[in-house]
Amino acid sequence: MDTKRSDVLILGGGVIGLACALSLLKAGASVRVLEQGTAGCGSSHGNCGTITPSHAPPLAMPGMIGVALRSILKSDAPLYLNPRFDGPRLRWLFGFARRCNWRDFNHAAAARLAILQRSRQLLGELVHDEKLDCEFAEDGVLYAYRTAKKQAVDEQHHAAVLDGLGIEVQRLRGEDVEAMEPALTPGVVGGLFHPGDARLRPDRYVAELAQRVVALGGVIETGARIDDFTTSEDRITQVVTSRGAFQGDTVLLALGAWSPLLAKKLDLRLPMQPGKGYSLTYARPSLAPRHALVLREASVCVTTWQSGYRLGSTMEFSGYAEGINRTRLNALRRGAAEGLREPEGPELLEEWWGWRPMSVDELPIIGRSARWSNLLLATGHGMLGVSMSTGTGELVTGMLGGPASPIDALPYAPARFGL
Structure with a gap:
């Protein structure tokens, strides 16, 4: 038996690659996942x-172009476009x-809704049936507002x-929100x-997957950096990695933000860009939010688990520039400090x-x-992987x-981009 061949060879061991691997294995396929780092x-x-x-x-949506252009000169804006030229x-x-x-x-909203709602149902079933230890909680997400103007805009364009x-979206008064969340200032x-x-x-979810x-x-090959492809006519015959060459009857490209870089080697031009996000993870504070929160004026997402506490969000378009932009992290801290009684946990993890x-x-x-x-x-999958x-x-x-x-796959088909 060829130990480097499988029914499906999955490129990428992130949440999408692993979710696909698990589903395929349950359907009876043999699966190998190639991951350049570690899973997840x-x-x-x-x-x-x-x-x-x-x-x-x-x-x-209409009006977003103005928001994006104004963000070019604000490096701490929730949406930031680095002004350097990048074709x-x-x-x-x-x-x-x-x-x-x-x-x-x-x-886009209708197509996103279809896969989001189906995934929401399946994820709840998966966590229950497989007893996944990932601190899953079905208790909603709360947006908190400190200005009537921002809330009015969101009620018009979001709610x-x-x-x-x-x-379902519930409109709440300020006193109701503060009663739900004593952690808010x-x-x-x-x-x-x-x-x-x-x-x-x-x-933890990815580790459980x-x-x-x-x-x-299934087999997960970690430390397998994908270097090239071998092809014959219209087929990919081998995927060449730092750990050798692998074959699959089907090759599944699930490399997230790295997908456009590897797809070029297959003469495919994926219309994608990396959108850089940041987060800060702490030990859980004594007064932690009861729900997942979005502090809307600062665009800071706050999530609490029994095992920890995280501040996150922001969107930065700086191409494939690596590393931490301290301005972005400081913006998360400031936004949390404006909205929470205990904005940071006792230990930064x-x-x-x-x-x-x-x-x-x-x-x-x-x-x-x-x-x-x-x-x-x-x-x-953007921010919704x-x-x-x-x-x-x-x-x-x-x-x-x-x-x-049960959902229509046509809106997501690569054919819409000639791929």
Whole structure:
């Protein structure tokens, strides 16, 4: 038996690659995962772990271009565009700008909602059935406001959209919010509560997925940096890595933000950019929020688990520039200090940054490649990789002969970009 061949060879051991691996193994396929670092070391490690059907509305909407342009000169803005020239990033931004209209907004919102709601259901079932130890809690996400102006804007452009999509959102008065969350400092004017959202600890979720993959007979090759591909006619015959060459009847590209870099070697131009996010992880403070929170004026996400406490969010478009931007971390600290009685825990455990895989139309790219007959893609999930993980796994499994997903895969197809 060829020990380096499998039915499905998955490139990427993040939350999407592992969720696909687990789903495929349950459907009877043999699976090998190639990961350049360790399982879950990418953007699924340090995010805030919220599971958010409420994030169905995309960023691209009328008026967003002005917000983006104003952020160029503000390095601590929640959305920051590094002003240096970068050809691929500029092309991506022009493509994003073209989609800042209501027709594309409504299309993206409906497609995002379908996979978010399906994933939300499947994730709850998976945690229950597999008894995943990831601190999963189905207690909603609360947006807290300190200015009536910001709340009015969100009620018009966020809550009203969710109403139209059939997603429950509760409008709350300031005193109601402060009663729900004693961890907030006084001065809250109102809130929006999303009861259908949930939270988990993402690094533990990914670790649990990896454990289940191995338990079911899957193989995870860590430290396997992908260097090149061998092809013949319209097929990928080998994936060449720092740990040797591997074969798969099907190759699944699930490399997150690294996907465009590797796809170039296959003459594919993925319309994606890395969107850099940051987080600070602490030991749990004595007065910790009861719910996952978003402090809206500062755009700071706050998540509490029994095992810890995290401040996160921000979106920085600086290409593939590595490392921590201290200005961004300080903005998280300031925003938390304005909104919380105990904004930081007693011990700082980790300062983190990671690249989110942002597709130009804010929809994941899931499906068969038109260029390579045995290539599937599962990438471009943006800030919603954890939230969309189980739904993506189901879609990919259905495309490879397993049980079909009840949602329409067409909106996510690579063919929309000629891939």
